[in-house]
Amino acid sequence: MPTKQTYQQxxxxxxxxxxxxxxxxxxxxxGYEVDVYEKNEDIGGRARQMxxxxxxxxxxxxxxxxxxxxxxxxxxxxxxxxxxxxxxxLLDPGFSIVFGENDLMEIxxxxxxxxxxxxxxxxxxxxxxxxxLEEAAYKYKVGMDKLVYKPGLSIAEFIDLDIFKGIFKLxxxxxxxxxxxxxxxxxxxxxxxxxxILFLGATAADTPALYSLMNYAGLSLGTWYPKGGFVAVINxxxxxxxxxxxxxxxxxxxxxxxxxxxxxxxxxxxxRTEDYDGVIAAADYHHIEEVLGDDYRNYKEKYWDKRVxxxxxxxxxxxxxxxxxxxxxxxxxxxxxxxLHAEEIYTTPKWPSKPLFYTCCTSKTDQDVAxxxxxxxxxxxxxxxxxxxxxxxxxxxxxxxxxxxxxFTETDIRNNIDYKKSYCITDFVNDYNAYKGNAYGLAxxxxxxxxxxxxxxxxxxxxxxxxxxxxxxxxxVPPSIISGKVATDVLIKHLEKQI
Numbered sequence: 001m002p003t004k005q006t007y008q009q010x011x012x013x014x015x016x017x018x019x020x021x022x023x024x025x026x027x028x029x030x031g032y033e034v035d036v037y038e039k040n041e042d043i044g045g046r047a048r049q050m051x052x053x054x055x056x057x058x059x060x061x062x063x064x065x066x067x068x069x070x071x072x073x074x075x076x077x078x079x080x081x082x083x084x085x086x087x088x089x090l091l092d093p094g095f096s097i098v099f100g101e102n103d104l105m106e107i108x109x110x111x112x113x114x115x116x117x118x119x120x121x122x123x124x125x126x127x128x129x130x131x132x133l134e135e136a137a138y139k140y141k142v143g144m145d146k147l148v149y150k151p152g153l154s155i156a157e158f159i160d161l162d163i164f165k166g167i168f169k170l171x172x173x174x175x176x177x178x179x180x181x182x183x184x185x186x187x188x189x190x191x192x193x194x195x196x197i198l199f200l201g202a203t204a205a206d207t208p209a210l211y212s213l214m215n216y217a218g219l220s221l222g223t224w225y226p227k228g229g230f231v232a233v234i235n236x237x238x239x240x241x242x243x244x245x246x247x248x249x250x251x252x253x254x255x256x257x258x259x260x261x262x263x264x265x266x267x268x269x270x271x272r273t274e275d276y277d278g279v280i281a282a283a284d285y286h287h288i289e290e291v292l293g294d295d296y297r298n299y300k301e302k303y304w305d306k307r308v309x310x311x312x313x314x315x316x317x318x319x320x321x322x323x324x325x326x327x328x329x330x331x332x333x334x335x336x337x338x339x340l341h342a343e344e345i346y347t348t349p350k351w352p353s354k355p356l357f358y359t360c361c362t363s364k365t366d367q368d369v370a371x372x373x374x375x376x377x378x379x380x381x382x383x384x385x386x387x388x389x390x391x392x393x394x395x396x397x398x399x400x401x402x403x404x405x406x407x408f409t410e411t412d413i414r415n416n417i418d419y420k421k422s423y424c425i426t427d428f429v430n431d432y433n434a435y436k437g438n439a440y441g442l443a444x445x446x447x448x449x450x451x452x453x454x455x456x457x458x459x460x461x462x463x464x465x466x467x468x469x470x471x472x473x474x475x476x477v478p479p480s481i482i483s484g485k486v487a488t489d490v491l492i493k494h495l496e497k498q499i
Contacts, residue, residue, distance in 0.1 A: 008033050009277035009495060012267050014254055017045025018477055019467040020282035021237040022074065022484025027280070028244035029078065030492055035276075036246060037269055039253040039283070040431060043238055046439070047477070049231035052419050055371040056319040057229060058378060060423070061439075062477050063360045064330070065224040066217045069144070070478035071233070074485075078240055085236030087227040089365055094223035095330035097195070098408055099188060103335075106328070107192070109222055122186040132183045132193075136216035139170055143213050148473040148482050151490050152451040171209035172446065179209035191334050198356075198382055201310030201443025201475065203342045208446050225329065225365050230477075254283070254291055263463045278463040278491050282484065285454055285470035287433035296460050308448060310440035310475050311345050311382040312425045314397055319419030320375040326409045327375075329364045333357045335404060341382070346443075349384030351393060357381045357401045377413075379405075386436035389425040398422070440476075441469025456483075457490050465491045 009032055013024045016038040027034045042048045046061030065071075071082050082088060092109035099105065105121075108114050115126035150157045171179060180193045194204045196214040226232040238248070249272060257279075258266035264279050281288040286304050289297035336354040344352045360378040363370040370376040379401055406413050425437030442448055456471045458464035467487035469475040 010035070010275070011278045011280065011491070012037060012274070012276045014279065014281045014288065015045060015283035015468065016043035016238075016248065016250075017047060017282060017468065018234075018237070018480040019469070019484040019487075020045070020280070021234065021241060022481045023280045023282055023467050023488045024241045024246045024484075025074075025078065025237060025244065026485050026488040027492075028241060028246050030488070032278075032492075032495075034241070034246045035274065036241070036248045037252045037254060037267075038248065038250045039433075041250055043248060043250065044231060044234040046432065047230045047234050049229055049234075050317065050421075052319065054319065054418055056317075056374075056376050056419055057231075057369040058317040058376065058421075059229040059231065059360075059362070060315075060317075062230045063362075063378065065226055065230070065233075065477075066214075066221065067144075067478040068221060068224055070481055074481050075236075075240075077485075080240065082226075082233075082236070085239065086232035089225045089227065091223045091225055091329050091365065093328055094218065095332060096328045097188075097192060097332045097334050099191075100335050101408065104326075105188060105192070107219070111220070114219065118189060121188055122184060125184055125186070125189060128183040132212065133216055133220055135169065136212040137220065139210055140213040140216045142170060143210065147450065148479065149486060150450070150472070151456045151486050152453060152472040153455065153457060153490070155451060158450075171212075172449070174209040175205050176207040176209050176211055177204035179212060180204065191338055194338065195332060195334070198338075198342060198345075199311065199440055199475075201308060201346075201440060202445045203346050206346070206445050208444075208449065210449075211444060223330065225362070227366055227368075229362060229366070229369060233477075254288070257292060257296075259296060259461065262461060264461055278465075278495055280465050280467055280484075280487050280491060282467040282487075284433040284435055285466050285468065286435040288466070292458075292461075296458065298455055298459050304435065307454075308346075308443040308445050309385045309436055309438045310443045310469075312385040312387070312428060312434075312437045313423075313439045314381040314383055314394060314425075315423040316377075316379040316398060316401075317419070317421045317423070318377040318379065318413075318417055319370065320377050320413055321373075321416045321418050322375070322411070323373065324361065324375050324377070324409050324411050324413065326411070327359060327361045327364065327377075329361060331359045331361070333359070333401075333404060333408070335408075345382060345384045349387065351383070351387060351397070352381070355381045355397065355400065357404075359405065374418075383425070385425065385438045387425060389437070391422075394422045394424055435470070442471075442475065444474050456487050462494050463491065 013036045050058045093106040118125040252269040255268045363376040428434035428437040465487040467483040473479045
């Protein structure tokens with residue numbers, strides 16, 4: 001990290017999600033004056049929290065705390081630990097999968113118990129699981145140490161002996177679909193291993209086997225929960241930024257940029273006009289390109305239209321006035337055909353005929369997110385982006401999933417709800433300027449990996465960089481945190497050359 005400088009330059013960060021907060025912290029540490037612009041009233045981007053008048057607190061977006069080492073590494077860069085800011089609970093079971101009526105698979109946090117679970121489903125699979133996770137651990141280590149912190153601006157970045165030595169072990173050219181089936185035959189085990197891919201933006205057949213590193217993250221590193229919800233992490237990063245002098249401006253949409261000599265010289269937002277020496281855009285990449293205009297955007301509209309986007313989602317935030325005994329903190333409902341739902345997201349985009357869905361019941365772990373005796377229930381249905389979004393469709397799918405949820409839990413939920421809010425494609429567009437209403441950014445397909453993702457640096461404006469889930473290293477909370485650091489390093493390198 002560069003040392004503090006005598007001449008203090010001023011940087012604007014657009015967007016206050018994980019990528020923006022990460023960038024702001026690293027820039028301030030390096031000695032820059034930093035202003036963060038957020039279009040919404042609250043900071044956090046997709047990780048905002050919604051509080052209701054009747055006592056519920058809902059995480060509006062991320063709910064899976066995986067890859068704890070990324071959070072630890074971020075805070076360590078500032079001489080801190082996550083525990084300095086928030087309390088973590090290791091969930092056990094980490095999550096559960098519903099395959100049908102009275103057919104529930106709980107994923108334990110103990111390796112021996114996990115081996116026994118696999119063996120009970122498929123004879124000999126415990127040995128294969130050990131081999132699978134050893135390979136996944138290697139990919140995770142190389143990926144986290146050698147790949148994800150690279151800006152993807154040159155092939156020369158990958159001239160690394162360890163990468164070349166292990167290129168075949170990374171399995172960039174092997175499909176995740178084929179890789180999983182090399183180890184496991186039982187549909188339940190295949191579904192368990194493939195479920196993280198549903199949110200990476202492509203079918204398992206179109207996703208590189210490299211991403212088995214996600215299985216290592218979920219099954220070996222554990223599933224955690226930050227007390228208070230993901231907003232606890234957002235607040236921690238904001239506190240860290242404020243301690244270093246970062247200023248935040250909310251309800252400030254970016255209106256335009258003034259360009260001078262191939263550099264951004266001025267930023268105009270809803271109520272402010274300020275001069276800056278550099279910009280990191282951690283808002284929706286495509287939207288920022290539209291604000292820049294044709295002369296300074298990296299990619300034309302035709303390029304964006306051909307990108308494969310990760311899914312959008314239909315979400316329901318429900319306050320329930322009774323306990324739901326059969327739900328865990330995280331429960332995946334795979335009681336319908338995973339392959340069919342994936343096809344209707346990625347291959348023939350449409351509203352799913354038989355949707356899979358996911359429930360997050362944080363009140364199972366945290367008594368402060370719902371009134372006593374109540375449940376805080378979050379339901380998510382993955383959808384293709386850019387679909388028609390109407391209240392009638394939302395309500396139709398609400399009853400589809402509630403029929404199955406009530407049948408599984410043997411509980412009347414709908415007649416015991418005192419708070420209900422839906423959130424879908426239109427809301428992602430309105431609140432985050434999300435391209436095509438996506439929820440998770442750019443799909444992790446091989447043609448959209450590493451250097452093939454949208455560039456982290458503007459090709460025409462030397463002092464303008466991008467961060468977040470539409471550029472390197474990709475979608476998800478840990479990658480977004482990393483993206484903020486990588487974009488910062490690229491911008492600082494340019495600014496130091498100027499000085």
